[in-house]
Amino acid sequence: MSSKDIDRSGLTFRRDYFDDLKAWQALVDLLKDTFDIDIGPLQQMGRPDPSSMPFGWFAADGRLAANLSAFAMPLVINGRTVNAAAFQSGAVRPPWRGLGLYRDLTQKALAWCEEKGFEAIVLYTDKPALYEPYGFRSLSLHAYSGNAPVASKAQLPARHLDPLTKTDLELLRAALKTREPVSDVLAVRESAAMFVINTQLDPSVRISWLRREQAAVAWKMEAPGHFRLLDVVGADIPSLATIIAALDIDAGVVDVLFCPDKLGWSGQAQPLESYTHLMIRAPRAIAFDRPAMLSPMADF
Ligand SMILES: CC(C)(COP(=O)(O)OP(=O)(O)OC[C@H]1O[C@@H](n2cnc3c(N)ncnc32)[C@H](O)[C@@H]1OP(=O)(O)O)[C@@H](O)C(=O)NCCC(=O)NCCS
Incomplete structure (x- = not known):
């Protein structure tokens, strides 16, 4: 109403x-x-x-x-x-x-x-002073970087997903509904609408479908050999080695834009350089168990 x-x-x-x-x-x-x-x-x-x-x-x-x-x-x-x-x-x-x-x-x-x-409210802003009087506090965010793992072999190659086509959008939405959070440290549980619109806001983001793992991967190449993983949507999170093998890419260096606790890989945490702050208003101060950030595919 x-x-x-x-x-x-x-x-x-x-x-x-x-x-x-x-x-x-x-x-x-x-x-x-x-x-x-x-x-x-x-x-x-x-x-x-x-x-x-x-x-x-x-x-x-x-x-x-x-x-x-x-x-x-x-x-x-x-x-x-x-x-x-x-x-x-x-x-x-x-x-x-x-x-x-x-x-x-x-x-x-x-x-x-x-x-x-x-229980809590989150927001992104470039003007944290606007929200501090209401009890919002900025979270310290980190991405991860490191050498690529040795890619596992004998993968079914991933296929490109185009969320603007009806069947691919349906496949993606179904995966979003039953997704496992991409990290236990900080992640959205679903937020399907944000993932879907974010596929359209940055034209350099590619969405690929891993057939055997039944998982969608949001990624881009920063430069030749420099792979950046933005999100993984599936009922199980495949390892980074499996993802790289299925994408069939040459990756020497990897950035992961969420905490990689489920990827079977560990990089170095790097403070995220961004002009926007992720702020939270919660009854108690939040400190992450490990450095973390929210996947850019959850940006809202
Ligand atoms: C920021 C914005 C939303 C403020 O809207 P507004 O209607 O002029 O704000 P209000 O008159 O209601 O002021 C609300 C409070 O915010 C403060 N404020 C206004 N602009 C501010 C700014 N740029 N930075 C920090 N505080 C600001 C005011 O001083 C006021 O404080 P008070 O409640 O203690 O008096 C508006 O300027 C805007 O749309 N800017 C561009 C988009 C943007 O920045 N959106 C918000 C960021 S997510």
Whole structure:
């Protein structure tokens, strides 16, 4: 159900408005104008996360002046499932900045999370100071780098997956539904909508299907011989040696953009260089058992 509220400023408050295509398009436009990100394809690729709860102030001409969306993002942290929510799509159009609209939306989203009983809230931001007053803290993130393992032999070669085709999207969505978290230190449990849209946001990311292991792998080559593994989606996580053999690539150096505790390989943890912070609001401070980061395929 969408609920509406009219404010003295002439803006109309609405929440849960994703079923209204015009309002959805207003969000697509707001994110395109603010961050130069196009989430339009999500509508054709299986819709936004079904748990999404957007909060927005709409102008009379239909433009979205301010938005913040929350959705359920169950995580595994240090081996335990955390019933977390995530905040995304936080933006206010320039003419309406400095009026307290974002503060208002943040408070509404926090109240919704409280009401739903989420244990923690996560978000990505380049402005941590905006969220510190609400108890969000930045997490220290690490990727892993090292020499490639000796690839196992006699693999069935992986095939390219194109999430824009119906059958490949169905295969991917089925794998996302039954996926094993890619790490026990820090990983999403499912977050299918984010994985699917992230396949479209970075054109250099390739998705391959390992037939025997029934697993999708998100990867790229940084340079000849330099392999970068972004995520693995399957009911069992194959070893890095198996993945490299199935992809049939020449890999000397490997970066893994999540904690590789299930890959049968250990590299060196390297602090992640990024202008965005992953922040968490939780009853207790979080310290990872091992250096970790959230796969970029879970970026939201
Ligand atoms: C950042 C942004 C969302 C703020 O929206 P806004 O409606 O102007 O913010 P508000 O008027 O509600 O101010 C909310 C609080 O944030 C503070 N704030 C505003 N901009 C800030 C910034 N760039 N950095 C840190 N704090 C900021 C305000 O001082 C205010 O603090 P207070 O509650 O203690 O008074 C808006 O400028 C924007 O859309 N920027 C571009 C996109 C972006 O950065 N999104 C958020 C990052 S994920």
